[in-house]
């Protein structure tokens with residue numbers, strides 16, 4: 236099935252071998268350095284809270300001694316074959332939101348939980364439901380190790396929950412968020428493949444089938460008043476850096492939005 240059609244129907248698309256081996260190796264080297272730095276400060280929390288991800292990998296705190304590496308990382312995660320494909324699928328106006336790295340929890344006592352990404356924000360569920368078809372918030376998963384690491388419920392990007400989905404996702408009426416959901420499908424990915432999925436579709440990780448997991452997710456999307464407030468200026472390239480990034484369209488737009496937010500904050 237054509238990629239755009241697949242995304243429109245199911246809320247996700249897998250593109251095999253979009254990236255080349257060299258790109259994956261270069262991304263992996265930088266991600267490993269960032270993860271080690273993060274782990275130095277968050278090792279205890281990782282165990283205590285059974286963390287399954289970290290975010291904001293582009294933050295300057297991870298590039299203190301190597302500023303050119305930050306520019307390189309911004310370039311590596313937004314190569315032209317990816318930005319071109321995303322523009323073909325979703326049109327212009329895509330901006331960069333953030334990055335996340337997903338890994339397995341420290342022990343197998345943590346179970347994967349169904350969710351829509353914004354359910355952990357302060358935005359009411361009813362507002363999210365109402366805006367579902369106006370919000371474009373995407374994850375681009377770049378697996379750095381082969382994984383069967385994510386389960387999605389196809390079609391839930393264009394409709395809100397069934398009664399069971401709502402009960403499970405929000406743990407209502409005696410349900411728990413790790414129950415099996417009808418229609419859930421596990422996605423199998425190899426390094427070099429990418430998975431594009433809607434952040435607001437119902438999804439969960441899978442920790443049990445993968446001995447080790449290391450999946451870099453780029454979070455991107457279109458401007459929407461409910462999303463703009465989440466943009467963190469610190470994770471974006473600064474003015475000097477942005478000039479050095481050859482394919483910088485996602486970052487330029489994100490910076491515009493972040494600067495507008497900042498100006499509004501100062502005004503108020």
Ligand SMILES: O=C(O)CCC(=O)C(=O)O
Nearest residue numbers: 337374384385439440441
């Ligand atoms: O891969 C995972 O562990 C979970 C992914 C997820 O929940 C997300 O991308 O929001």
